[in-house]
Amino acid sequence: MKKINVTRSSMPSYEEYCEEIKSLWDSRWLSNRGAKHREFEEKLQGYLGAENIALFANGHVALEVAIDAFGFKKGSEVITTPYTHCSTTHAIARNGLIPVFCDINDRDYTIDADKIEDLITDKTVAIVATHVYGYVCDVKKIQEIADKHGLKVIYDAAHAFGVTIDGVGVGTFGDAAMFSCHATKVFHTIEGGITTFKNKEIYSKVDQLTNFGFTSHESVAYVSTNARMNEYEAAMGLCNLRHIDDEIAKREEAAKRYVERLSGVEGIKLIAPQEGVRQNYSYFPVFFDGYKLNRNEIQAKLAESQVFARKYFYPLTNELECYAQDYGFSVASTPIAKHAAETVLTLPMYADLTIEDVDLICDIILS
Ligand SMILES: Cc1ncc(COP(=O)(O)O)c(C=O)c1O
Structure with missing residues (x-):
């Protein structure tokens, strides 16, 4: 039986990647902001429509x-x-800061902007909000x-890579x-x-924070980390950037088929497209709320046929055991998020997912 995972990495051709990394055998410059890094940054400026772009080893450190760069107390x-x-x-x-949890809205599952002000105190310094599944917050x-x-x-x-709001790159907001x-x-x-920054000075500081806090060869101004992207990763980025629009278009085809098959079914909720937003179809979340089988049962049925969907996001971060002792968060304050986490299943979504695969997945769900 064919195995369908929730996602599958897209790759350029072997030849394209080899051609891209060939010069590294001459330069022997494998990390530390080499030629690939700089070229990738430049190309991203064009694609994301943002000027101040920093590259990192992974999204989390980014x-x-x-x-950290904002220097909050x-x-x-x-x-x-x-x-x-x-x-x-x-x-x-x-970063030594206290997360204060705001609930989400049940339209696009991003932060409920109408509930933010009630949570602001004299200690509040920032809002950190997620563009969930590539659906944008009320920026x-x-x-x-x-x-x-x-x-x-x-x-x-x-x-949200590649997502735009009224034609403007999502990385230019905030x-x-x-x-x-x-x-x-x-x-x-x-x-x-990748992180985009509005302010040039913050961006310069980020450059230093990414490199142990070095401000020159002999001075280290910040207690920081090594968060650098290496040249092989930048080269993969250069290759994948050539194909990103095609990647999104293929995902759109799969998403359209899911919508055709699953919309209007009682007990199944999909997220409606947002007006003026170019989606990137990064995930295909489905909420089983009052359907004949619950989310866990659907996940198990799919797994019987080698289709692996994921409970994403579950559990909520305010119910993670690592925060239980010292933070005392309560999920009762975020009931919409709680309900979403209990009903969501993200179905397989990737560029190579065929219409036949989508039909198979929908057949299992609907039968
Ligand atoms: C919403 C969100 N934030 C942060 C991250 C962390 O990114 P990375 O895996 O690149 O460190 C992820 C990873 O999936 C994510 O989904």
Whole structure:
């Protein structure tokens, strides 16, 4: 029986990648911002429509360093959501900041902007919100709130590479936005992360934070980390960037088929497209809410046929055991997120997923 995983990495041809990395055998410059790194940064500026772009070893360190760059006082509060990868919450907590959980909305599962202001205290310094599955947060309202209260806005755009709002790159909203380039993402560099920054000075500091805090060969101004992307990853990024629009178009075909087959079915909820947003079809989440089988049962039925869907995001980050003792979060404060986490299943989605594969998956669900 054919195995269908929830995702499958896209790759350039073997020849294309080999051609891209060939020069590394001459230069012997394998990391530390070499030629591939710089070329990749430049090309990304064009694609993402953002000027200040930093590359990282992975999405998580990209977010952690981005938050660090703003120099928030330890113990300050950051408004965020629990319906995200644990990376988002970890990045806040590992910076010595306190995550304050806002609920999500049940239209696109991003932060409920109408609930943010109630959570602001004199300790609040930032809003860290996730563009969940590539669906964008209410960037306009969030910015208004941030401006009114003097807060920074940092987006976890891990899922949102290539997404635009009214033709404008999603990375240009807020003070910073992080894209994950993990092998399973729409766009990848094997492991990797990209962060876009509004402010040039913050961007320069990030450059130093990414490299142990070195400000020159003989001075280290920050207690920091090594978060550098290497040349092989940058080369993979250069190759994949040539094919990204094709990648998104193929995913769109699969997504359309899922929608054709699953929309309007009682007890199955899909997320509607957002107006003015170019989607990247990074995931295909389905919410089983009042369907004849529950989410766990559907997941098990699919697995019997070698189709592996994922409960993404489950559990919520405010119910993770690593936070239980010291933080005392309560899931009761985020009931919509809780319900989403209990009903969601992300179905297989990748560029090579065929219409026949989608039909097979839908047949199992509908039967
Ligand atoms: C929402 C979100 N944030 C952060 C990350 C972390 O990215 P990475 O795996 O590149 O470290 C992920 C990874 O899947 C994610 O889904």
